[in-house]
Amino acid sequence: MSRKALILFLALGVIWGVPYLLIRIAVADYHPVIVAFGRAAIGALVLLPFALRGKDFMAGFRKPGWLILFTLAEISGPWFLIGFAETRVTSSLAGLIIALTPIIAAILGVVLSQERPGAGRLIGLGLGLAGVVALLGFDERPVELWPVLALAASALGYAVGPIIVARKLADADDGAVVVASLIVASVIYLPFVPAYWPARFPLDASLAVIALAVVCTALAFQLLFALIVEVGASRATVIAYLNPAVAVLLGVVVLDEPFSLALLVGFALIVAGSYFATARKSVEARSDGIRAAAE
Numbered sequence: 001m002s003r004k005a006l007i008l009f010l011a012l013g014v015i016w017g018v019p020y021l022l023i024r025i026a027v028a029d030y031h032p033v034i035v036a037f038g039r040a041a042i043g044a045l046v047l048l049p050f051a052l053r054g055k056d057f058m059a060g061f062r063k064p065g066w067l068i069l070f071t072l073a074e075i076s077g078p079w080f081l082i083g084f085a086e087t088r089v090t091s092s093l094a095g096l097i098i099a100l101t102p103i104i105a106a107i108l109g110v111v112l113s114q115e116r117p118g119a120g121r122l123i124g125l126g127l128g129l130a131g132v133v134a135l136l137g138f139d140e141r142p143v144e145l146w147p148v149l150a151l152a153a154s155a156l157g158y159a160v161g162p163i164i165v166a167r168k169l170a171d172a173d174d175g176a177v178v179v180a181s182l183i184v185a186s187v188i189y190l191p192f193v194p195a196y197w198p199a200r201f202p203l204d205a206s207l208a209v210i211a212l213a214v215v216c217t218a219l220a221f222q223l224l225f226a227l228i229v230e231v232g233a234s235r236a237t238v239i240a241y242l243n244p245a246v247a248v249l250l251g252v253v254v255l256d257e258p259f260s261l262a263l264l265v266g267f268a269l270i271v272a273g274s275y276f277a278t279a280r281k282s283v284e285a286r287s288d289g290i291r292a293a294a295e
Contacts, residue, residue, distance in 0.1 A: 017246020029205035031196035032083025042213035044182035060180030074161030078154035085147035095247025124277025131269030
């Protein structure tokens with residue numbers, strides 16, 4: 001791996017682990033709808049000039065039905081649900097449950113291809129489920145059911161989104177699909193914004209929303225494809241194993257969230273499960289890239 005690729009790898013590892021911290025900060029003062037809308041709208045405005053310089057920006061809108069479905073699965077649903085969950089659970093727990101996405105994607109791949117799962121995927125599934133049990137069943141602090149279900153639904157959405165891109169939106173430019181989906185997400189959120197529009201705009205929460213949009217969405221998108229150019233799509237997806245560690249570390253250090261044995265064991269099992277579940281799986285460059293940039 002070249003020095004440039006290593007820098008991109010480390011930068012993305014940090015950037016993709018940061019959203020859970022920023023969401024936790026933002027939802028302390030803003031409703032999750034406002035946080036999600038701000039992230040989508042600002043992200044779209046930042047990325048739009050890049051998309052307009054691309055080959056065919058309007059290609060992202062040529063299949064509106066599939067674009068809306070992708071947006072609901074990959075952006076609108078998860079961004080709201082994660083925000084809702086983080087009003088009730090720690091950012092560390094949120095990051096670890098979302099880290100189940102590769103395992104869910106591997107299961108969906110087996111179901112859609114109607115192939116028998118190999119030993120690696122079965123081991124990965126078992127380890128991932130054991131990680132969830134460790135997180136939720138052996139911690140001293142009780143965890144509410146609804147936030148966990150919201151996070152699990154978000155992980156499912158993140159797993160379904162790339163399948164939609166790979167099978168139904170593959171003829172469109174990556175940048176066009178991402179910007180189009182951010183625009184659609186903004187429109188979906190818009191009717192709910194007036195009801196939750198804040199009476200004041202605290203600086204820390206406002207900066208968190210801006211950072212989510214500019215750094216964790218727009219900048220991450222640009223860095224991702226630069227990394228893919230350097231090392232290829234399959235090697236670029238290895239970054240997914242670094243994200244949960246960053247999420248846990250930031251939650252403990254910055255937000256003073258508790259670090260328990262259950263959290264440590266759950267983290268180790270989920271990351272190991274993700275590795276085994278995806279070790280022999282072929283990876284689509286553009287679909288994984290779009291998911292990662294959206295997170």
